[in-house]
Amino acid sequence: MVKRALLSVYDKSNIVELANSLHENNVEIISSGGTASELRSSDIPVVEVNDFTGYPEIMDGRVKTLNPHIAGGILGLRNMHAKEAQENNIKSIDLVVCNLYPFLETVKRDDASYADALENIDIGGPTMIRSAAKNVGWVCVVVDPRDYKELITFIENDGGLPYDYRSKMSRKAFSITAEYESTISNYMSLDTLPDTLNLTFTKFQDLRYGENPQQKASVYKNSLSKSGILNSTVHQGKELSYNNIMDADAAVGCLTEFKQAGCVVIKHANPCGAAVSENIYDAFKKALDADRLSAFGGIVALNRECSSKIAKILKDFFVEIVIAPSFTVNALDILSSKKNLRVIELESLDNFSEKSSLRNINGGILLQESDTFSLDAQSMKLVTKTPIPTAQYSTIEFGWSVLKYIKSNAILIVNDNATVGVGAGQVSRVDSVDIALSKADNNDGAILLSDAFFPFRDSIDKIAKSGIKTIIQPGGSKRDQEVIDACNEHSISMAFTGFRCFNH
Structure with missing residues (x-):
């Protein structure tokens, strides 16, 4: 039976309706600040937190519910701590209805400062929520206004809150506070590869299926993005x-x-x-x-x-x-x-790129920095006798920017700032060369790019027969000289970027 409830909410949606139901069913309501004002304006009797605790709100409201009378009233085990509670004049609190300062909504504002973010970190709210969620045997916690309707039904039927319901609300509460803390941690993190990885994603929607119809799937959204x-x-x-x-x-x-x-x-x-x-x-x-x-x-x-x-x-x-x-x-x-x-x-591509990418593996996660390398054609190392025409530089830079997104082993043929042949995802580089060449119709002035070095000259000999006269690759093979010699034999110009762009 709920006899006393603590209501402290930032989102005041439907809080008056809930408080009315509690009042009509003889539940004492404790509240403070804006919540108390909202309820009083609807003629609902409220006991102020400072009257309940015997201690005033201090430090501009930063300290109000952080008090033994609140914590003890929520955390006390009725079958073990009743005598101690009585000795310290601590009254039991059976229901906690609480939601938190809008940290996420604040930091997503374009004009939000770091100071704004700090001011919207809730301290008392998570403390009350976690305390009530922990003491699920005696206390119920409700953190979502969408759950008020079910709560009202229980209150108006017999006033009792079944353990299954309290347990469900407790699990939800811990999930909410975990998400809240992770969001703060991720916002403040300056490390791309932190010692501890906190992931906060909220279900965006269920999908019809995954990659294949026999696989269930959902998509989750990064709350800060x-x-x-x-x-x-x-x-x-x-x-x-x-x-x-x-x-x-x-x-x-x-x-x-x-x-x-x-x-x-x-x-x-x-x-x-x-x-x-x-x-x-x-x-x-x-x-x-x-x-x-x-x-x-x-x-x-x-x-x-x-x-x-x-x-x-x-x-x-x-x-x-x-x-x-x-x-x-x-x-x-x-x-x-x-x-x-x-x-x-998609209105804007600004800030689209993530700082890092992750992939699930059995028993863990692989996390890496995103590949942000952009090729400057002037910084390439020419390794052949035949120079690369500077007129091709812009197309080379364009080609490298596309090459990064092709699955390895990747070969790309470009001409006049457009792709003309793509060889993707082959376990043999020479096979990727064959596929790319088969797609390219006119190789006059074309450029071939490779996401990694050529291990043998066989690819160069094939490329030479196609009429392509410019090759761009990272270099770094033990047989680089063999490949360079092949290019010189065929009067092909080749440059090394010094950077690989594998994509698996």
């Missing part, structure tokens, strides 16, 4: 699938590399076409035409507004998703005829 696919606007189309989200994330990640108007086409998390240009339509056409066969059923992502001119082409070509920072009204109207097409508006 303000960017990415989960912060986008979906204008139309079917619900995003697990694979859709993976591909869309890869697409937008690649787009962040482009300063010019750019487009990337993704299939199974691999770029199958990409281009940059002075105008978005030209970039789109080059990216799509790079490999139309592979682009079928893929994802098209743009870093400039999607026009009706682009929409008309997409209307007659099957893709799963179109992503852009904005769409013209006419473009949306044209695309609306394809009911299943997902049309996603």
Whole structure:
């Protein structure tokens, strides 16, 4: 039976309705600050915390519920501590209704300062919540206004709160406080690879299934993040699938590399076409035409507004998703005829890149810094007799920015700031070379890039037959000289970047 309740909430949604029910069922209500004012304005009797404890609020309200009369009233075991409680004039508290200062909402504001963040770290709230959750045998804690309706039902039926219900609320309370503390820790962390890793993700939605229909899946959102696919606007189309989200994330990640108007086409998390240009339509056409066969059923992502001119082409070509920072009204109207097409508006690519990436392994997690290396063509080391034309530098830099997103072993052929051949995910580098060459139609002026060194000259001999005259690779093989000699034999220019870009 609930005889005494402590109500202290920042989010006052439905708190008056709950307090009315408690009052009508003869439950004494203890409260303070804004919560007490809210209840009094609705003519609900309230015992102030300072009257209950016999101690005033101090330090601008920073210390009010941190008191033995509150802690003892919540934590005391009724079957063991009754005598001690009586000796110290501590009254039992049966129900704690509490939610916390809006730390997350504060730090996500663009104008939030570090001082603002500190002021919105709740101290008394988590203390009361954890105390009540711990003493689940005697006390019930409710932290979510959405749970008030069920609580009211119990109060108005017989006033008792069953153990199963208290236990459910206790588990939820510990989850909420753990998330709260992790959010603070992650916000304040300056270390990309900390000694202790606190992960705070909230379920965004359940998915139809995972990579395959036999796998259940959900997507969880980083509570501190303000960017990415989960912060986008979906204008139309079917619900995003697990694979859709993976591909869309890869697409937008690649787009962040482009300063010019750019487009990337993704299939199974691999770029199958990409281009940059002075105008978005030209970039789109080059990216799509790079490999139309592979682009079928893929994802098209743009870093400039999607026009009706682009929409008309997409209307007659099957893709799963179109992503852009904005769409013209006419473009949306044209695309609306394809009911299943997902049309996603991602307003900004700013701060899209995560500082680190992680992957689950059995018994642990692999965490690494994100690959933020951008190639400066002027810093490459020329290792062949034939120089690289400076006119190719911008295309080389573009190619490296796309190469990072192709699964290893990766070979990419580019020409005039557009991809023309992609060889992805082969266990043999020479096989990736074969695939990329088979995709490239015109190699006059083309450049071939490799995500890691060539271990033998066999790839160079194949490349020479294709007519490609420029190769970019990290270098670092024991047989680098053999590969360099092969390039010189074929009058191919080659430069080492000194950086590898594996992607597994």
